[in-house]
Amino acid sequence: EAGVVQSPRYKIIEKKQPVAFWCNPISGHNTLYWYLQNLGQGPELLIRYENEEAVDDSQLPKDRFSAERLKGVDSTLKIQPAELGDSAVYLCASSLYLGRVSYNEQFFGPGTRLTVL
Amino acid sequence: GIQVEQSPPDLILQEGANSTLRCNFSDSVNNLQWFHQNPWGQLINLFYIPSGTKQNGRLSATTVATERYSLLYISSSQTTDSGVYFCAVPFTSGTYKYIFGTGTRLKVLA
Numbered sequence: 001e002a003g004v005v006q007s008p009r010y011k012i013i014e015k016k017q018p019v020a021f022w023c024n025p026i027s028g029h030n031t032l033y034w035y036l037q038n039l040g041q042g043p044e045l046l047i048r049y050e051n052e053e054a055v056d057d058s059q060l061p062k063d064r065f066s067a068e069r070l071k072g073v074d075s076t077l078k079i080q081p082a083e084l085g086d087s088a089v090y091l092c093a094s095s096l097y098l099g100r101v102s103y104n105e106q107f108f109g110p111g112t113r114l115t116v117l
Numbered sequence: 118g119i120q121v122e123q124s125p126p127d128l129i130l131q132e133g134a135n136s137t138l139r140c141n142f143s144d145s146v147n148n149l150q151w152f153h154q155n156p157w158g159q160l161i162n163l164f165y166i167p168s169g170t171k172q173n174g175r176l177s178a179t180t181v182a183t184e185r186y187s188l189l190y191i192s193s194s195q196t197t198d199s200g201v202y203f204c205a206v207p208f209t210s211g212t213y214k215y216i217f218g219t220g221t222r223l224k225v226l227a
Contacts, residue, residue: 042203042217056214089158104148104207106215108160
């Protein structure tokens with residue numbers, strides 16, 4: 001079974017440029033997460049999708065960040081324009097979410113390391 | 118919101134040594150995950166353990182949900198065990214999302 005796929009693995013851009021990250025979750029997983037991980041810290045949730053619906057985007061800086069999950073499968077996270085402080089690792093995860101008290105194991109992709117110069 | 122703290126923050130071991138990593142959380146939870154983030158940044162699932170004890174090779178984990186902590190045991194450590202270990206618990210007030218602990222950075226010396 002294939003794991004969570006992300007691309008690109010690395011991206012270097014200059015500030016004010018746009019950038020996009022792509023994620024393909026594990027087949028059959030209805031829930032997709034985008035996390036931000038700064039150096040030396042744990043991942044922090046940016047946005048969570050259940051199927052096509054963004055059910056939690058409270059931590060997403062909406063002035064420059066946007067995300068979409070077409071047809072409830074693949075997802076794209078975009079930053080426009082990028083700032084120096086956006087340099088971090090962007091992680092995608094997926095799970096089969098069946099309710100708050102149900103089994104809900106998350107699986108992570110390899111991440112995209114973004115460097116903004 | 119729920120607070121998740123891990124200890125120790127850093128750990129250096131000689132190959133072959135045993136260690137115990139701890140995860141404390143401030144509220145009751147109905148599941149918990151342990152991850153190993155390798156030096157290349159990949160988060161690897163170790164255990165999904167809402168309660169009780171599980172073992173997988175040299176690693177085992179115990180969660181005592183009523184006392185709000187979980188332990189990860191590494192026996193006969195190897196250099197490939199190096200990396201950062203995270204625990205994560207769900208925050209279910211309002212929405213449902215995982216909150217990650219502060220991590221334990223482990224370095225195993227040959």
